[in-house]
Amino acid sequence: xxxxxxxxxxxxxxxxxxxxxxxxxxxxxxxxxxxxxxxxxxxxxxxxxxxxxxxxxxxxxxxxxxxxxxxxxxxxxxxxxxxxxxxxxxxxxxxxxxxxxxxxxxxxxxxxxxxxxxxxxxxxxxxxxxxxxxxxxxxxxxxxxxxxxxxxxxxxxxxxxxxxxxxxxxxxxxxxxxxxxxxxxxxxxxxxxxxxxxxxxxxxxxxxxxxxxxxxxxxxxxxxxxxxxxxxxxxxxxxxxxxxxxxxxxxxxxxxxxxxxxxxxxxxxxxxxxxxxxxxxxxxxxxxxxxxxxxxxxxxxxxxxxxxxxxxxxxxxxxxxxxxxxxxxxxxxxxxxxxxxxxxxxxxxxxxxxxxxxxxxxxxxxxxxxxxxxx
Amino acid sequence: xxxxxxxxxxxxxxxxxxxxxxxxxxxxxxxxxxxxxxxxxxxxxxxxxxxxxxxxxxxxxxxxxxxxxxxxxxxxxxxxxxxxxxxxxxxxxxxxxxxxxxxxxxxxxxxxxxxxxxxxxxxxxxxxxxxxxxxxxxxxxxxxxxxxxxxxxxxxxxxxxxxxxxxxxxxxxxxxxxxxxxxxxxxxxxxxxxxxxxxxxxxxxxxxxxxxxxxxxxxxxxxxxxxxxxxxxxxxxxxxxxxxxxxxxxxxxxxxxxxxxxxxxxxxxxxxxxxxxxxxxxxxxxxxxxxxxxxxxxxxxxxxxxxxxxxxxxxxxxxxxxxxxxxxxxxxxxxxxxxxxxxxxxxxxxxxxxxxxxxxxxxxxxxxxxxxxxxxxxxxxxxxxxxxxxxxxxxxxxxxxxxxxxxxxxxxxxxxxxxxxxxxxxxxxxxxxxxxxxxxxxxxxxxxxxxxxxxxxxxxxxxxxxxxxxxxxxxxxxxxxxxxxxxxxxxxxxxxxxxxxxxxxxxxxxxxxxxxxxxxxxxxxxxxxxxxxxxxxxxxxxxxx
Numbered sequence: 001x002x003x004x005x006x007x008x009x010x011x012x013x014x015x016x017x018x019x020x021x022x023x024x025x026x027x028x029x030x031x032x033x034x035x036x037x038x039x040x041x042x043x044x045x046x047x048x049x050x051x052x053x054x055x056x057x058x059x060x061x062x063x064x065x066x067x068x069x070x071x072x073x074x075x076x077x078x079x080x081x082x083x084x085x086x087x088x089x090x091x092x093x094x095x096x097x098x099x100x101x102x103x104x105x106x107x108x109x110x111x112x113x114x115x116x117x118x119x120x121x122x123x124x125x126x127x128x129x130x131x132x133x134x135x136x137x138x139x140x141x142x143x144x145x146x147x148x149x150x151x152x153x154x155x156x157x158x159x160x161x162x163x164x165x166x167x168x169x170x171x172x173x174x175x176x177x178x179x180x181x182x183x184x185x186x187x188x189x190x191x192x193x194x195x196x197x198x199x200x201x202x203x204x205x206x207x208x209x210x211x212x213x214x215x216x217x218x219x220x221x222x223x224x225x226x227x228x229x230x231x232x233x234x235x236x237x238x239x240x241x242x243x244x245x246x247x248x249x250x251x252x253x254x255x256x257x258x259x260x261x262x263x264x265x266x267x268x269x270x271x272x273x274x275x276x277x278x279x280x281x282x283x284x285x286x287x288x289x290x291x292x293x294x295x296x297x298x299x300x301x302x303x304x305x306x307x308x309x310x311x312x313x314x315x316x317x318x319x320x321x322x323x324x325x326x327x328x329x330x331x332x333x334x335x336x337x338x339x340x341x342x343x344x345x346x347x348x349x350x351x352x353x354x355x356x357x358x359x360x361x362x363x364x365x366x367x368x369x370x371x372x373x374x375x
Numbered sequence: 376x377x378x379x380x381x382x383x384x385x386x387x388x389x390x391x392x393x394x395x396x397x398x399x400x401x402x403x404x405x406x407x408x409x410x411x412x413x414x415x416x417x418x419x420x421x422x423x424x425x426x427x428x429x430x431x432x433x434x435x436x437x438x439x440x441x442x443x444x445x446x447x448x449x450x451x452x453x454x455x456x457x458x459x460x461x462x463x464x465x466x467x468x469x470x471x472x473x474x475x476x477x478x479x480x481x482x483x484x485x486x487x488x489x490x491x492x493x494x495x496x497x498x499x500x501x502x503x504x505x506x507x508x509x510x511x512x513x514x515x516x517x518x519x520x521x522x523x524x525x526x527x528x529x530x531x532x533x534x535x536x537x538x539x540x541x542x543x544x545x546x547x548x549x550x551x552x553x554x555x556x557x558x559x560x561x562x563x564x565x566x567x568x569x570x571x572x573x574x575x576x577x578x579x580x581x582x583x584x585x586x587x588x589x590x591x592x593x594x595x596x597x598x599x600x601x602x603x604x605x606x607x608x609x610x611x612x613x614x615x616x617x618x619x620x621x622x623x624x625x626x627x628x629x630x631x632x633x634x635x636x637x638x639x640x641x642x643x644x645x646x647x648x649x650x651x652x653x654x655x656x657x658x659x660x661x662x663x664x665x666x667x668x669x670x671x672x673x674x675x676x677x678x679x680x681x682x683x684x685x686x687x688x689x690x691x692x693x694x695x696x697x698x699x700x701x702x703x704x705x706x707x708x709x710x711x712x713x714x715x716x717x718x719x720x721x722x723x724x725x726x727x728x729x730x731x732x733x734x735x736x737x738x739x740x741x742x743x744x745x746x747x748x749x750x751x752x753x754x755x756x757x758x759x760x761x762x763x764x765x766x767x768x769x770x771x772x773x774x775x776x777x778x779x780x781x782x783x784x785x786x787x788x789x790x791x792x793x794x795x796x797x798x799x800x801x802x803x804x805x806x807x808x809x810x811x812x813x814x815x816x817x818x819x820x821x822x823x824x825x826x827x828x829x830x831x832x833x834x835x836x837x838x839x840x841x842x843x844x845x846x847x848x849x850x851x852x853x854x855x856x857x858x859x860x861x862x863x864x865x866x867x868x869x870x871x872x873x874x875x876x877x878x879x880x881x882x883x884x885x886x887x888x889x890x891x892x893x894x895x896x897x898x899x900x901x902x903x904x905x906x907x908x909x910x911x912x913x914x915x916x917x918x919x920x
Contacts, residue, residue: 099518103498103523106493109490113473116473117473117475124470139519144496145559147518148454148456149457149561150454151453152555156549158544171521175510177508178520179515194565198514201513202510
């Protein structure tokens with residue numbers, strides 16, 4: 001068992017190094033050995049993936065590996081894992097370790113020719129491969145085929161370069177949820193760190209779109225039984241993410257004012273309404289935020305409209321659009337929105353005349369009727 | 376060998392020109408042309424690889440100076456890469472050309488070029504065309520994680536869009552794009568959606584190469600389509616249906632010649648043709664093909680068995696079919712009398728055994744009346760009724776058995792039926808001959824010891840037309856009489872190969888029927904099984920010698 005764990009560690013290191021310039025010292029033997037490990041660990045993955053104490057032990061060791069600083073010498077990466085070295089190795093990653101390794105080596109310009117030659121020979125059917133290794137070339141070829149297929153079919157979906165691509169977004173959302181689950185398994189609380197980092201790193205509109213998509217993904221059709229092994233080609237498809245895969249994401253969003261504010265400000269109103277309709281907590285948070293912002297609007301008599309003091313802040317139009325979409329959404333969101341409107345208006349003083357309370361004018365604009373039994 | 380190299384050289388120029396003309400296959404013409412040539416291209420690439428695999432870079436360049444151009448251009452053509460095994464073979468070729476120890480600038484550059492081409496094929500991060508979103512990269516995922524999911528989502532989204540009428544999606548273009556991708560399992564929902572979509576256009580929208588390709592892949596069991604998709608395919612594209620039927624026939628008659636009727640049943644049900652044939656237009660076409668086969672082979676026993684088993688599977692599917700669209704029986708057999716259809720459709724399993732004779736008499740009556748009324752009508756109608764009877768030929772087999780088991784009250788009626796089965800015309804002439812032959816066979820019951828010569832005397836008749844009928848009766852005798860079975864094997868061996876295989880086919884049919892109907896015949900059943908086993912070995916041996 002200890003030997004297995006050692007090899008696991010070695011391989012994780014090897015995988016990380018394969019993508020960096022440290023691979024320039026690799027020769028044929030190094031490549032052969034690393035492929036050997038990869039193959040061996042793939043068998044391990046195949047044998048133990050249906051849970052069991054061995055799997056737990058392997059996952060534990062992998063977890064501890066992540067917490068260790070990367071042993072890369074002088075230019076060791078800072079606390080955040082270097083993107084080029086790939087995500088930290090997970091148990092599921094062992095299933096396609098050979099492919100990851102092969103791709104890493106292929107893309108690494110600093111790998112010397114003899115070493116790459118060794119790899120390439122093993123992709124051919126007559127290469128110096130052991131019988132169990134024949135799969136690697138085939139699996140890489142399948143990848144190439146799928147890539148070509150996506151290239152052929154995607155244009156049919158009709159989204160131009162300017163429009164956001166729904167398929168891309170959905171794929172990214174699925175990958176995000178997968179990664180979150182892997183982080184959560186590694187260490188509770190790690191998801192929040194990851195999300196914080198991504199929030200810093202990525203352009204806001206892009207990030208928000210993916211978050212929205214992830215929160216809107218259909219829930220899993222019930223957790224699959226342990227007897228049904230996950231698809232080997234697609235480990236961690238959304239269906240085995242369990243009943244509430246997006247829970248950590250939602251929790252993070254609700255606990256971080258900046259992303260939440262950006263969401264409310266930037267996301268297209270209909271999309272925001274779908275999100276709010278799906279997650280009650282989010283609806284409440286959004287309504288609170290909107291109420292808060294609306295307080296910063298004042299009525300400009302010269303323009304005859306409500307304006308905000310902050311040019312970057314909420315505009316009257318945005319407020320109206322959000323509420324319009326909320327009110328048009330199915331219950332309970334529409335009900336929630338109308339109740340909010342009414343109570344805000346009452347809090348302001350319950351005025352009838354325009355220009356006095358933003359809520360009165362909003363209700364008037366939206367044509368929201370007084371609910372029966374009031375007034 | 377020299378011829379091969381010559382062919383490859385000539386072809387090389389041809390394919391290089393093609394690759395240049397196709398470019399990245401962005402125009403409709405280039406796309407159509409690529410799709411037409413994909414299978415041959417794969418064969419050619421296979422040949423190239425077979426040559427390259429023994430060479431290093433320098434030898435390869437001398438042999439194929441323009442190999443770089445060819446491989447490079449093909450790798451940038453997604454239609455080529457998406458097809459079957461092209462991408463694998465191209466990858467292998469590139470791996471062959473890679474120099475393990477580059478000595479000069481040229482070799483270094485070649486290596487760099489090969490590496491970038493392989494990256495282009497396999498990896499996502501070098502593309503820079505927003506293919507892999509920045510999000511995925513930030514998450515640290517690469518191609519093996521990304522592409523399967525992406526393709527699955529593309530496929531799902533497209534198949535949803537196809538089924539919604541108001542979506543302006545170009546189904547024809549889509550069908551063209553799917554042609555190289557047919558055997559990719561991720562595409563299956565898309566194929567199903569395309570095939571089952573019912574538009575209001577009067578002409579077929581999907582391109583015929585697509586439909587042909589789908590049919591071919593289905594017949595070779597490379598894709599697993601649902602029943603409704605296959606039905607839809609065959610309804611829209613007649614050549615596919617015909618090909619599927621002929622494929623089944625070929626399987627049953629040539630490739631699996633010694634298949635028992637039980638195995639035939641499996642093949643037939645797997646082919647999905649009986650289920651599809653619940654749609655009358657499909658049934659009529661399949662039936663037409665059976666008819667032609669019958670005529671071409673002069674009604675050999677194998678073909679009769681195939682038709683019989685197929686009809687049985689069809690009837691099962693028809694009765695199981697819970698669709699509201701249950702067609703009236705007349706639509707399947709439009710030129711025959713409905714009363715005959717009804718009486719033939721009766722499953723012997725649902726009748727107590729004692730009533731079989733009576734039912735046979737009934738069949739005989741109806742048929743006789745129809746036949747005798749034909750005197751003023753066309754020959755065509757006679758054959759239509761005969762063909763119908765062939766479908767349910769099980770009843771003829773039962774008639775032969777009942778005759779030999781001496782249960783018939785009026786053997787003449789049953790004999791007439793059997794005679795009609797083998798010879799629908801020339802009724803009157805045959806009647807006396809058949810009765811005489813039957814009489815001879817019945818006499819064999821009492822004769823002990825029975826010798827092969829006695830049997831040969833019976834079959835050695837001056838009336839060649841009723842040979843098959845006599846053999847059928849004789850076989851039943853051999854299986855059912857206590858003396859007959861002792862010399863059955865001996866007798867069959869003395870026959871010609873053709874006749875022996877006819878008899879074997881009959882035995883197989885008989886045991887199939889006994890098993891299906893749960894007929895209690897211990898000794899004969901065992902005998903039949905033994906005979907089959909021994910004689911099949913024997914005929915196979917004699918085929919070798």
